[in-house]
Amino acid sequence: MSLIRNTLVQSSLTLVSRALGFLRDVLLAARIGAGPIGDAWATALMFPNLFRRIFAEGAFASAFVPTYARTLEAEGEEAAAKVASEAMRVLFAITAGLTILAQLAMPWLLLLVHGGQADDRENFELAILLTRITMPYLTCMSIAALLSGVLNSAGRFLLSAAAPTLLNICLIASAFVSVSPVVTAQAASVATLIAGLLQMLLLAWGVRRQKVNLSLIGWPRITPGVRRVFALAIPGTIAASGTQINIIVSQSLASFEVGAKSWLYYADRLYQLPLGLVGVAVGVAILPALSRAARAADIDRSRATMDEGIGLALALTFPAAAALLAAPVFLIEGFFARGAFELIDAEYSALALFHYAWGVPAFVLIKVFAPAYFAHEDTKTPMAYALTSVAINTVLGAGLFFWLSSVGRPGFPGLAIATSVAAWVNAILLFGGMLRKGWYRPGAKLLSRLLRSLIASGLMAGALLFLLQHVDTIRAITIDSRIFVTMLVILLGMAIYAVAAILTGAIRLGEIKGLVRRRAVE
Template sequence: MNDNTDPIEPAAPISAANATVEPVVQPPASAATAKPKAGGVARSSAIFSAMTLLSRLAGFARDLVITAALGASAGPAADAYYTALNFPNLFRRIFAEGAFAAAFVPAYAKTLKSEGEAAADKVATDALAAVAAVTVALTLVAQLAMPWLMTVINIGFLDDPARFKLAVILTQITMPYLPCMAIAALLSGVLNARGRFIVSGAYPILLNLIMLAAVIPVKGDQIEAAYAASWAVLVAGVAQAGLCWWAARRAGANIRLSPPKMTPAVKAIIITAVPAAIGNSATQINVFISGNLSSFVDGGRTWLATADRLYQLPLGLVGVAIGIALLPKLSSAVASRDHAQQQASMDEALILSMALTLPAAAALMAMPYFLIDALFTRGAFLQVDAVNTARALLHFGWGVPAFVLIRILAPAFFARGDTRRPMVFALTSVAVNAVLAIGLFNLGMGVAGIAAAVSASAWTNVLLLGATLWRREHYRPSPRAVWRLGRIALASAGLAAVVGAASWARPMLQAPVADLLAMAGSSHGAKEITLLLVVAAGGLAYVALAFLTRAVTMAEVKGLVRRSR
């Protein structure tokens, strides 16, 4: 499935509130031109993750409203809507955030450091013209061919003419989001290279707010709600591109609109991006296979999309954030042949990402049904939908560390200008996913088998990336990093035990909460409040175990706070 989020958020996509733009004074030297400092990945990732957290929270609010309005297996609206989200999202991840980021960000950061702001902004102007031209042309072709494309991407819809027709119309509405998001991704890369992470983490907030404003007024009509949500995607795309343009100009980037030109810089970016695009398309082929298989089950696309929302949370907050912060710093360290900084940046990214990801994965696997039922079962989203979504979430859960590790290991190749090997490894993972997804789906696992295949293919990719970095001596985790990872895993196992026991004892825990609410005159909210209490208890258990096992020390926390300041 998707690697973001949020469906259609950069992270994703995966998928918060009013966008906060950092007041910018044009600096004498950008973050890209300065020598990377210890703790820089953590600090930059913290900024990006804080903004992404706001976006994800609003994304949850958005999804709660949409799943209640559209349901899953109770009608054609939900599956058609998630098709309309996933199709432009597929191309966005291939071009806008995947291949383009891998090729453009190092090129822009290198030019900014070696030739100055004017030359770097010329590269960005030419790249913007090229990516806009390509995505607009792709959008026009897709719009005209959408009825034929839908027969390929959702074979199972052919048996349901109403669902097929609605999916075609809604996807035609959302498809112009692609060029808007491509422009926003380029400008976000400019901001990141200049050390500005607030807007690049915050602009998905607009999508969530606009979709909430569009769907909340719709009452009781699933089809009307699906149309409202789809039109909101298009409006949000224009708003997001506009916000990133404004922020880049405020940051001092002199980027202009111009006709597309095949300049040497653009040619170099394309040459670098093509293998990365093929590699990133591998993940999207996985999405294509998953979507096609799930289209044979009423509600299948919605079950996967809802499970996707939860496992994308740690990926968006951790993997994407650290990967975005890591690439410019690693590129600078590679360019200056600073091997110590390369090792320090990779170790820091690995430890920080796993300290946040392993407990999240443990919780997803220990209490999948509790999470789905408490968050989404209401309105048109039925109990049967919660059960099937939880089965998929369980198998996405053990793949979460792999999804994040890909974001950490791949930049070690991209920073060295190597996009071919990640491409080959990603294509290999596609083959693994295709074989397993088809096999497990037909052997009776259904939609859960699709999720298991996606996780297995992600771990295949991680093993290939990690083994190659090890063999070529580009990166080997230090003994200290391995020591820390073992203790993080131990603390995460403790968290899993706590929340797993709480999930088993849910009726006993939820009953007194319901009684207290009844005394206050309310018959709703017991399962949600119980979930919050269990999550809080699990979080406290993890923190306590992390300090007890010395996976984290107070001195390191104080040092991180000082560096952030």
């Protein structure tokens, strides 16, 4: 399968998952709102989201795949399955132990991430309860990640991309338990745990279908193979999770401002869309190709793969960032402003979304650059860069948050600013590291394509601003529904960008025709 096709498989199913995710958030926002109960739910969901993005969206798998693939090629299927089984047992033991410790220490753990609302005992206790329910998701996602790595190494991306839809389906069902906001939040937490179990079972079935026999039965042992896997996986997971760690830091600081966690959460839901659809998809798709090129010392193929990955990623990311910058209030209001989530909540959330938006290209580039290091089995360098970005985010975020609060302004937009600055620092460090190591030099065609993408995105942003001036007219001649008009404007923006991108050459028709021909043949 080509990079474009692998990315298409990953992105298409991620799009389905994210569409269901929007539906779940629309329903849960209307039921729970953005007050202290909403903050408690955002805290409980923070950990599953972190684990899903670290494990299910490729960070752990990106570190596991090169070792598994190397063993598969050098020693055969049986040896690779043995390494994977041994790693799975150790991973299960570690994550199950961490889950148990977290359950016991949850009141103190939440003082770190939700301490700003510790004086509100009722809602703080609710946050403790909800997070205890969702915490076992860690173990489910860690096992699911390893199973995804096995499937991806075999060129199978379908199930690993489809599995996250189960979380959204379960949470959508929980939104209909609407006795009260508290009961809805409790039902959603239980649904999260059920979804984790279902995702793990689905991927286990997929691995079994590939005739790869893995087993959790047996004592966990630190064998040489396991040691090799975790020597890469631990720093690799940290390296690929810098953005998510920064979000945790921001959420912890946001707890000192009631409602801020919820506002940041719904802004996060929108800006994470291009990261999941594009950055994660391209990163997962290019890793096997980069790993093969690295083992063959084929610098030309490695550079060509990176050029294609970066060009494709940014051609799809620039318009998303431009749209988020041009219409943050319109988008948040259209998707989430109903029921308990009021218009003022949408305006506050849009403040955060605007500052996340200019960081979107950096968030995506991190996902595209990091696999170059993983392919060379260098996970410590990107880990150091990720930790540097975390330090910058923590210091800058805390400084901006408390400074803005001291002058009578909302402090939470400072957290979004710090997250985007930290992401750009991380992306620049990763790119500079590739240049120094001689792994990559961008080609002239790539630079030309990026310029064309920027021009097409600028044209689309101008068109969006024009459409926003005529929203009332659009509503009058179509359907008087906020979410319908929002979707219509988005579709119009996408169509405008597609035309502009083709005219400028940012997206090449030859790629699309080639993809269609390959699909027809197969």
